[in-house]
Amino acid sequence: MRVWVFHNSGESSTNAAHALSKKLKAAGFTVSPARPDVVITVGGDGTLLSAFHRYNAALDKIRFVGVHTGHLGFYTDWRDFELDDLVQALLNDKGERVGYPLLDIKVTYEDDTTGHYVALNESTLKRVSGTMKTDVLIKDNFFESFRGDGLCICTPTGSTAYSKSNGGAVLHPRLEALQITEIASINNRVFRTLSAPIIIAPDEWVVLKPAPGVNYVMTIDQFNMTDRPIKEVRYKIADERIYFARYKHMHFWDRVEDAFIGAKN
Ligand code: NAP
Ligand code: MN
16 A cells, blocks of 8 residues: 655644654555555644645545644544554555545636636635625526625535635535535625525536626635636536545544534533
């Protein structure tokens, strides 16, 4: 089995990653960034996001494992003091994997060039100064004319990130669905949006058609993508999925409770 250890630049993550690489080599694994079967991230959810984008061209061949050095994350299962248990789990590996939905994003710019991306958490379309004006279509049917700061389209596993800050629902990651949340919509006698999060079905898609001639900011997970005017953005559930080698199981709602409430005794 080929394994790669991907870490953030923090001191504790770097140390844990180096210790883990050493243990993996001692156990007989090939530790290499080229064509890994398993990518172990050491850091937080943000580190897993970075590794996902580094390897997003080979998602069907890779399983991810997240080690966290700080607080429990949504993409991380192992603590940095459990490295020996993790190596043992890899030695006992039978190829088991669990897959979660991703967001497929197709952008058409005003000059008719296109871009195709995949997000693990979410994509947003925003305007930094001035109001964003965009038509929102669901399954190519006009739904509403949105005015406000922006819109966020997230995956189920992304529902605990930015989407939640926008008042979105937390979705169990077993659901095949996308969620749209509003970022500061304008609602008055003239302008009207639904003003509630929307969860769309697996066979539906969302199209945003922003008012022409204006620069909007498009984000994909931690990245800022846009430098040119956008004609439209199409969002659907991606054909690809992200796979985790989940040797340890944590009940999803326990994870939510631990991350956001933390009152369990
Ligand atoms: P960051 O600014 O360091 O991350 C913001 C926080 O989001 C971190 O605490 C991160 O956890 C957490 N996070 C990431 N994915 C998550 C998930 N699926 N569920 C729950 N929490 C999650 O930037 P980053 O680490 O590169 O992460 C980028 C993400 O930040 C974006 O995809 C977006 O979802 C989120 N974000 C949130 C807001 C907001 O809530 N207002 C604004 C911008 C971006 P770790 O500390 O474990 O990395
Ligand atoms: Mn982070």
